[in-house]
Amino acid sequence: MIPNLQNDFRNLPIGIFDSGVGGLTVYRALHEYLPDEHFVYLGDTARVPYGTKSLATVERYAIENSRFLASHGIKMLVVACNTASALALPAIRAAVNLDVAGVIGPGARAAVKATKEKRIGVIATEATVSSGAYAQAIAKSDENVSVIERACPLFVSLAEEGWADSIEARSIAEKYLKDISAANVDTLVLGCTHYPILKRVIQETVGQNVRLIDSGEATAEEVAALLKEQNLSRESFSQSANVRQLCDDLDHFYVTDAATRFARVAERFLGSSPKVLEAVEVWGQDELRKS
């Protein structure tokens, strides 16, 4: 490869897609591990949530999102959505000619590394739990680990309502996590992008001895290592000496619907909302609708 072409490629942003606003927790982790990188984020807010939908539908949505980001010039694609990672990674890899990282593999590997008792809990959407993707990925790393899984759909609404620290969140967490606590796991995977918003309540419910694994953070760590290994890190320019803020104008955000609501929830999740935010249609690969 001609050197300056390679530099051009290196300097492309990293693409991230999620079913909606939850993937911002993965964006935050990537931003922290890779302060020199630029990001393009797509939230499929017109069709969120994916967690109650079928394999065929999640695959179709995931392919459309991936092609949209690929057509915008990215050097790598991170599938921030656990459900899409669990159900659609092979379909996405077949659809785009890019390195694709999902969040399930990194989350599973980090959990296997963390568990001493070889008992791991996983909380995720209905679709992710039904897919068995975490259990399979954990077994691939260590087949002697036992896994207990539970879907926690109300956590998503609690996070988006800004009720993460409410007494209701505590009570619901106790209900959802009862069987997992009884199973004496020493490690718990937060297998949905919304769940890190409820980290404090979840930690208090399962007790301080249980290690929480944020799949988004585990993914950011692996992506950082991969970029370094493949010599694909963005060049450090002089301005990189300044610490970049989350959601500054170098990171571009797209949503498929309701940009105002996205900005409001982003503010709640990240403490800041995107400077560059645009509503697009991904189903025709055209940007017909802008907000």
Add this chain to the structure above:
Amino acid sequence: MIPNLQNDFRNLPIGIFDSGVGGLTVYRALHEYLPDEHFVYLGDTARVPYGTKSLATVERYAIENSRFLASHGIKMLVVACNTASALALPAIRAAVNLDVAGVIGPGARAAVKATKEKRIGVIATEATVSSGAYAQAIAKSDENVSVIERACPLFVSLAEEGWADSIEARSIAEKYLKDISAANVDTLVLGCTHYPILKRVIQETVGQNVRLIDSGEATAEEVAALLKEQNLSRESFSQSANVRQLCDDLDHFYVTDAATRFARVAERFLGSSPKVLEAVEVWGQDELRKS
């Protein structure tokens, strides 16, 4: 009209669409008021929920659903989804050549009829509340009524989880309904199809003196009167002497995704699940995918 053609038309089913499973509460009410009628129900489970989405998107989805049902031969269309009724009725009426009933008008009229103190509360999705559709419809009936509205997004997940009578539901209801209770309303509109599932908890929270209006029930009452008035009721056949069961094989159910999950939640909402249930694609007006 030639008499037997008119009879053919009268004997067509009534179409109902909703963003998902919530509209089953409207189906139940219609079934109760119109035991001789047959129904075709479409739940847009591939794109549920509508309540957090924009006007343009809700309109597009609603038109696709309406055209799908119209092409299946119905004598009338009931838009069970409050959000679609609030945002998309004009677009739906322009798209199909049929009588179209939404749930907002009937709910508003029933509330105005019920209120003595001229103070009405409305609980609904974010999109319905933002649209101001209930406040406008109430003002149209009686401009001296004051209206207080509140979005209650967690009620949907609570209903679908089967936690309608839980202590968590009570605590969340108290939080959501605090301002409405403080406003001393004497009538409260359940402006989302999921909310009747939480009727007991909502009634206990606002107190027995507040009259709850189920927009679905109000709609069923108006639709029954309309059919009678227009002489469009189905002919009573001998077998109609037997009371029809909910979800028997005369009522057909379509979903755009995840039929198994729909059947499970239907069982929770109605005590029975559809005998005839099929997954379809409505975005191309083709039935490409069946389950």
